Amino acid sequence: MADVTLLYFASLRERAGVDSETVSTAAADLAGVYDEAQARHGFSWPRGHLRVAMDGEFARWDDVPKAGSEIAFIPPVSGG
């Protein structure tokens, strides 16, 4: 089990009702961490439409969640 902090932005933040939460996860990769968050909050986004970041850098869905890390799920962006 690893303790990680999840960050939520935009519609994911609204749906989760928080902008971050610390959770314990047994997931083997970041994909699994998203699946757990999706089940918990009822996110409608399929994982393929999101990107993932760990500790402020883009990461891969098959990366292993590091204990104490900050993990962010990035829905499609709309700046500019």
Add this chain to the structure above:
Amino acid sequence: MADVTLLYFASLRERAGVDSETVSTAAADLAGVYDEAQARHGFSWPRGHLRVAMDGEFARWDDVPKAGSEIAFIPPVSGG
């Protein structure tokens, strides 16, 4: 014979030593008007490198010089 005013700009003006002059011309077209001015002032520009304007609008070298008109020879431009 038609009396016309010739306008000179940039290097043509420097070479002519005046920015305009009124001349009487028997030339059948604007090409002939340039040939006369070229002979008078020793312009090195071949006509094919210039454009010509009459009364503030671009004209053709085979246009007939109108009495009382303003004729300008336009060397390659370098604004911007």
Add this chain to the structure above:
Amino acid sequence: MAGFLLSDLPLDIASLRAQVLDRRAGGYASFEGWVRDHHAGRAVDGLDYEAYATLAEREGERVIAEAKARFDVIEACCAHRVGTLAIGDLAVWVGVSAAHRGAAFDACRYIIDETKRRVPIWKREHYREGDADWLHPMAEEA
């Protein structure tokens, strides 16, 4: 100078522009994105921008570095607002100086295109009818 900035406060174009001025520069291209009064057929009253600031600044700096590597430019900068904006407010500013205009235009366009495509900033539109929505365009419709 930072190449990519997020700002809670209105962007000051004159001082941003002054950052990219250079005696060697002959051309300067800039882009400004303003809050429009309509989008996708709906009347818009204003909007909020939210950013994942840490990553947005890093990714934005990468975009600027890529533009400098790809195009023959002298200086390049992008600034993006976060927070609540009204119609007509400046949302994003890009400025590029170069010896020649072609490189300035190309780099400026690259920076705004890549910023919109990759930098984690999100827009929430407030519609005149009272509702509001986060915009999450799929890549193909962005």
Add this chain to the structure above:
Amino acid sequence: MAGFLLSDLPLDIASLRAQVLDRRAGGYASFEGWVRDHHAGRAVDGLDYEAYATLAEREGERVIAEAKARFDVIEACCAHRVGTLAIGDLAVWVGVSAAHRGAAFDACRYIIDETKRRVPIWKREHYREGDADWLHPMAEEA
């Protein structure tokens, strides 16, 4: 509003820019041409611009009208200095507003390209070594 202006006085970017602002506009592209300190390998101290004003304003207005007809823009303007300019001075400014950025960029570039190609304005460069020359680039090297 005039779409194309010649000016004896320094160009005021803020007031020019204000002319093309519009609530419907989402994007604004601008270009500025500055006096560089070198050209074709020679150090430059400053320059003069001379225009055939009547025709330059007419031809400039045609360029603006063409840009508005070809690209989906809201407002477009170009201003060009005449007279004596120093290094770093603003020689030409173009601003275009549009609903979308692609049209703003394309129109802005069209206007500066056509202005440089067609509008009867000439530049005389003052070189640091003391001489000066009118620039009359042939079309293929412009």
